[in-house]
Amino acid sequence: MKNNLVPLVVLAVLAGLPLLGLNSYVMHILILSIMWTLAGMAWNLLGGYCGQVSFGHAAFFGMGAYSAGLIHLHLGLSPWWGFLVSLPLVALVALAMGSVVLRLRGPYFVLATLAIGEVLRITCENLTDFTKGTLGIMITRTWVEKTQYYYIILGLALLGFVVCRAIVHSRWGYYFVAIREDQDAAESMGIDTTRYKTIALTVSAMLTGLAGAFYTNYMGYIDPGVVFSLGEISILIIMVVMVGGVATQWGPALGAGIMVILAEYIRSLPLIGVAYQTMFGVLLIVIIIYLPNGLVGDWPVLRRKLLRRGATA
Amino acid sequence: MSMLEIRKLSMFFGGLAALHDVNFDVRQGEILALIGPNGAGKTTLFNCVNGFYNPSEGQVLFKGQPISGLKPHKVCQMGIARTFQVVKPLSRMSVFDNVLASAFLRNPTRKGAQDVADEVLHFTGLWDDRDQLSKGLPLGKRKRLEIARALATQPEFLLLDESFAGLNPAELDVSIDIIRGIKQQGITVMIIEHHMKVIMAISDRIVVLNFGQKIAEGSPAEISADRQVVEAYLGEEHGA
Numbered sequence: 001m002k003n004n005l006v007p008l009v010v011l012a013v014l015a016g017l018p019l020l021g022l023n024s025y026v027m028h029i030l031i032l033s034i035m036w037t038l039a040g041m042a043w044n045l046l047g048g049y050c051g052q053v054s055f056g057h058a059a060f061f062g063m064g065a066y067s068a069g070l071i072h073l074h075l076g077l078s079p080w081w082g083f084l085v086s087l088p089l090v091a092l093v094a095l096a097m098g099s100v101v102l103r104l105r106g107p108y109f110v111l112a113t114l115a116i117g118e119v120l121r122i123t124c125e126n127l128t129d130f131t132k133g134t135l136g137i138m139i140t141r142t143w144v145e146k147t148q149y150y151y152i153i154l155g156l157a158l159l160g161f162v163v164c165r166a167i168v169h170s171r172w173g174y175y176f177v178a179i180r181e182d183q184d185a186a187e188s189m190g191i192d193t194t195r196y197k198t199i200a201l202t203v204s205a206m207l208t209g210l211a212g213a214f215y216t217n218y219m220g221y222i223d224p225g226v227v228f229s230l231g232e233i234s235i236l237i238i239m240v241v242m243v244g245g246v247a248t249q250w251g252p253a254l255g256a257g258i259m260v261i262l263a264e265y266i267r268s269l270p271l272i273g274v275a276y277q278t279m280f281g282v283l284l285i286v287i288i289i290y291l292p293n294g295l296v297g298d299w300p301v302l303r304r305k306l307l308r309r310g311a312t313a
Numbered sequence: 314m315s316m317l318e319i320r321k322l323s324m325f326f327g328g329l330a331a332l333h334d335v336n337f338d339v340r341q342g343e344i345l346a347l348i349g350p351n352g353a354g355k356t357t358l359f360n361c362v363n364g365f366y367n368p369s370e371g372q373v374l375f376k377g378q379p380i381s382g383l384k385p386h387k388v389c390q391m392g393i394a395r396t397f398q399v400v401k402p403l404s405r406m407s408v409f410d411n412v413l414a415s416a417f418l419r420n421p422t423r424k425g426a427q428d429v430a431d432e433v434l435h436f437t438g439l440w441d442d443r444d445q446l447s448k449g450l451p452l453g454k455r456k457r458l459e460i461a462r463a464l465a466t467q468p469e470f471l472l473l474d475e476s477f478a479g480l481n482p483a484e485l486d487v488s489i490d491i492i493r494g495i496k497q498q499g500i501t502v503m504i505i506e507h508h509m510k511v512i513m514a515i516s517d518r519i520v521v522l523n524f525g526q527k528i529a530e531g532s533p534a535e536i537s538a539d540r541q542v543v544e545a546y547l548g549e550e551h552g553a
Contacts, residue, residue: 169423170423171423171426174410174414175417178403178414181405182402182403182404185403188363190386190418191414192384
């Protein structure tokens, strides 16, 4: 199958990378990039294909992260079980949320997502007996070196890639895009829009939760201000997809790589390093004006511009 | 047999009666035209049938079953498809994908849905445009895409909202043939139209609305001879 060739080559290259003996900082960047690719693909399914923009994916990321942390804290289980615990938990919250707010159209869903992320962060900060509040939860990491974590997140991202790809090419995927393009038309085509938007939200939330559960295991420490963060999680996920390409297969991966490297680079700069979120904001404005479909989506336009410049120079 | 029964249907928007106590039947297999001046309530009636509006009073029965108050997707699943006066193409999808998305309704597998989409695209003459993004189509073809998408849901009853408006004479002929073909497939059609030549050519019966009320019902010949209709809508030359 020609269609599967590119993903297989990419997978082979990624699987081979640790064999090069990269130093642990480079491995760290790669792991974060792949983690954000997973979250980006998840957001893209809902926001890109189904057209329902979420400003609150930190809610699902944080729930995944806290699933792993809390079962360790209270039950003494390995935080790796967090993956399994997070899936039904996140799905339940997404289903409940979707069946209520996805009946409405327009900005209501956006506002609801924004609210749920913040509600969970504040709840988590104040339920100090249960979550240890702003102190956060510390776990003992399973491995010191990065290689194992790299392969685990690569496997999860592969799962996310396969799930999203299968959905996008199925009946569900067509329904998602139909809903994005015109809800009245979609309804008169027999599509139960509330139901399919809720499906998109639930799958998207579950994949984001997996990324969150991985985060706990990999970083070894979580607190509400980080994993439920509006700026560092919810907005960053959107940035990943916007920069890479909305409703494209490879957009989230490209966007994740760029955003992780950019974040590391800007933060290392003297003086302006602390203002990296401001820089992201400026970047987002530039992207929306000049590349509204992201690097992958607007690649044909971009290439033409670059070629023309090359010709005149 | 009556396919669709409109019973004492009223729709109020605040104090305005967009439809008031409208009664008529659409018989199985016929083409019924709904005509009347702008603002007469034609599209409102369509919206009451397809579920966008829940009628204030009265009922719509489809094959004897009440459908008022059902959601649009339920109504479509029962076998009533519609097109829109202001076309609603799924812009960033190809013509083929527009129709395919509709065909999934009764064909969950991709293969089955593709077969239906292929057939519908051939039937509506859009096969050569199948790979185009639908926003790039000229108006005539976008109107036909509306029909194609409705047909791909494999309906028993089709609501066509001004599918001929803005078409040039050549496109008109194509669309007339398509609608006759739809009737031959045994699909019942209710059509809103202003183009009198088309109406007289294709419709079996005509219902005339004016200010939300039914003022006449009958064959094309009867309608063009009706004094009230001539005064309200057709004007002298048609009535003569």
